[in-house]
Amino acid sequence: MKKTSYASLLLSLAVLSGIVAGCSGSGNSGSNNSEPAASGQPQSGEQTDKKIKLSFYNTIGYRQTTPMPALEQDPIRQMIEKDNNIDLEMTLGGENWKDKLNLLITSSQIPDIITFPDRASAVKYYDQGLLADLDEVLAQYPDLMASFDPTRLEPMKYKGKTIGVPASEGVGGVNGWWINTTWLKKLNLTEPTNPQELLEVMKAFTFDDPDGNNKNDTYGFVAMLPKDGSLGYSTAGPKGFQQIFWMFGVQPNFVDMKDGKVVVYNTDPKTKEALQFIKDMIDAKVVDPDWVTIDDGLKLDNKMYQGKVGVMVADWRRMEPADQQKMKETGGSTPEWKQIAPPKGPNGDQILDAKVFQQSLLGLSKEVLKDADKTKRAMEFIQYLYTSKEAYPYLSYGIKDKTFTETGGQFKLIDKSTYNEKEIEWRYNYAFVRKSDDSVYFDFKNPTVTNANQELNRSYLKDNNINPRIVDTDPMAQDRLKYVNEMMLKFVTGKEPLSNWDKYVKTLDDKFKQADAVAAYEQQLKDDGVMK
Template sequence: MQRKKIIFPVLAAIVGLGAAVSGCGGKNEADPAAATAASGSPKAEANKFANRLKITMFNQGTFNASAPVPPLEEDIQRQMLGKAVNIDLDMIIPQSGQATTKLNTLIAGGDIPDLIFLKTRTDLAQYYDQGILADLTPYLEQFPELKKRFGSGSWDAAKYKGKTIAVPGYDNVNGMINSIYIRNDWLKKLNLKVPTTPDELFEVMKAFTEKDPDGNGKNDTYGFIGGMNKEGTLTSYGFDTLMWMFGVNPPGAIDVKDNKAVMLFTDPKMKEALSYINKMMEAKLVDPDWVTMNTSDLLDQKLFKGKVGVMVRDARRMEPDAQQKMKEVGGEIPDWVIIPPMKGPYGDQLLERKTYQSNTWAISVKANKEKITRILAMLEYVFTDKEAYPHFAYGVKGIHWDLVDGKAKNKIPELSKEVKDKYAWVDHYKFPRRGDDAEYFSFKNPKTIEAFENNQKYVAPTLPGASLTADANDTKAVERVRFINESLIKFMSGKEPLSNWDSFIKTLETKFDLQKYKDNVDQQLKELGYIK
């Protein structure tokens, strides 16, 4: 595939940086807690890192771009990094919305940061093509713990033209948003068991609709409700979770099977998924308000009112603040519980696929071998050192967390706004937090923790299609996606009979250049190594 090469313009002058840049120098003595955490790391051995190096870090991976970088004597995390790998870290925090301009300004001025956080794979590829980023392939074998820290999907996202040119950034969070809620009190009243298959789920939703589960003598309950975003896409609004029972999902979901690309939105299994949802619609098991559910807040209102028996919502709706809203809106706190996903007819049992690892840490080509090695050692320390982990993921020991029965306990919920604001800078260092770390999220309800941890079993690896980049020459892309979305909605709602499925595929081929799109997908997947 011919990739479009974008050349960033050389700026005539260096504009104001508009960011907090911290300077490092002199002796750096960490506090006792930091020294204890760092001293346990083999990376701190003096004979390994005899020369102290200055590392500039362009950190748009911060979780709080508005927080200033504190002086070194207050910055426990920076002290720990200095002690662990013998560096002086100079951190640049770009203001929100100005990261690209700021980075390009630094590059144009010849002041390329040593370590650069990039938010998209497109940026990663473009900067590499311009000779700005180093190839890390020859160095990574020296850091086995860092390599083990991330899965193959995350490392694949850091590869380009057969080389590994970055280290994965922060973990994306999965297993939280797409949680399957069910009214446990309704199950008990109707003497029903928790469903485990699509057929069982259908029967439960049917009972929830027809058998007056709330006992008010009115026909005012429904088995299910979902929705779609304002762009008309079904993703993350409930219906896509039903589709995963059949192993398929809307546009963008592309798998590789038997060394061939499989478009899940045109796979015959999608027709089965749509037939299942259409059956629900025909039986009037779906709240008819689904057509207006185009924001998360609207779906939350349905959850709070408790007139629907099954929904797909965020696990955090089990938290006390959301429970209070249920009481305010519906007059009671429904007995919602989160259950595992159904096991579909082809053995699929998943809530979602892991979110694509779009963000990465890249290293400047200007860095010599010693500096590249030192930066990778720092990243290995930050991402894999167990003693250091709470210092980076949670914050300052004694303020944000403390040891309770030998385990780090996050204290964030207990802190006042003043304390949180005072130590807001710790968010610059939270990028190594694990996406499945329940402690990091400071859940208050044990049920939320349980649901979040249980959900992790049903998060499948990222699909190969997530790695694809848009083809600039595909003039039908936008129209094609819109047509697919509209067609899927028509099929599942009954506005278009499923007997027209073959006609739908034919239209994609003749009017929307489906074969040209497939050819481009195949070429990219071959380049990425998914197709041999």
């Protein structure tokens, strides 16, 4: 009897809790919402110098998967907290950053300061009401605004409102054309300046045994195919064929503006020329056949270290001693690699890449703006991050006398091989404030060559105020992108003859409604004020 009553009690309790759980969606969040507000209130009522808690959602640090140490082991955080009189609660996003952020939002732990690695996501969260308009607030911080390059500030505007500040400066002119001049000299060739010369050099590098080992084991060119299967412009940052397309002044999946009109290169006749050229390269067997499996920059770099390729597009730092060492260990010799200007295309285009578009964004949540005092403190903290001269070396270079030294105002990084970098890799999660041209941060060992390389690359960048800005919104977008990527691949590998180009253009127009996409791009560009 006793047992029965217990059991039925338990059962009814369980059923009850089930019902409660069913309703908890609204009930719970209501009580949650009021809680932080209540605890926040007394702070705002009191004087501003009081220590407050600021939460910071970091998706822009350079080591997202490296966890942050405890406060005692983190001198940089100690410095930040002391200088700003705050408790800094930093959460790293990692590659599941959207899930994590959604989790924080739904559990009413909306971070005060939120960073986004790309503009499209920031815009999405802004539209959903997470991010605040900052125009009024930012007007009170002229020093902060003055510290950013105007071209980086411009993309922070969305529909006429400023929704954030540039979070981490992207570096321009990273990749450039490299050529193996040791091979050039051996075969008595000159640096190629146009597509025809380029193809000739590649052929010679492939068939004339430039490394002199009497084996047919070299290739003229190596390219990569990122996982999304795009031959041209994509977020995966492919290198190789992308630059060939630019040589012809076009780029698959790239949207441009000419004479005040939106231009889509996917159907441009010059794209056909470029595809023909790439097909010629592949047919002439000068492209390392591994290009179809090289899906990241690291695998591409390995080709350079192996020393079996003569022309490639790679990072501007490849003649630094560490890389030369890798070439020696891997390939057995250190060829004289040299960066050259991009060859000039048949239509006079000499383009290497598009200019860097400021993607990452740092914004404030709307919740913070409800509290004037907290807004002030948060903004002061942001201003501190980006403008404090005293804090900059610590944020960008790490820990004094451990990762960098200072002598008479001059900063220098300590050689990474002399300490265990793994232990303090987390410091890179503060380094997002570093300037894109900070020579101390990049710490070149071979500065004349490396800086000259970047200078060279930068002078062939094409203006770009459009590409990550526009987003595909029409229902056909994914299918269209897939179709374009597939067709481009089929054209260059010969699975589809280029004589079918007109058919491809027609399919894109009729079946995949390219005009709809162009209209959508125009609308977005007008909304942002880029297009009049």
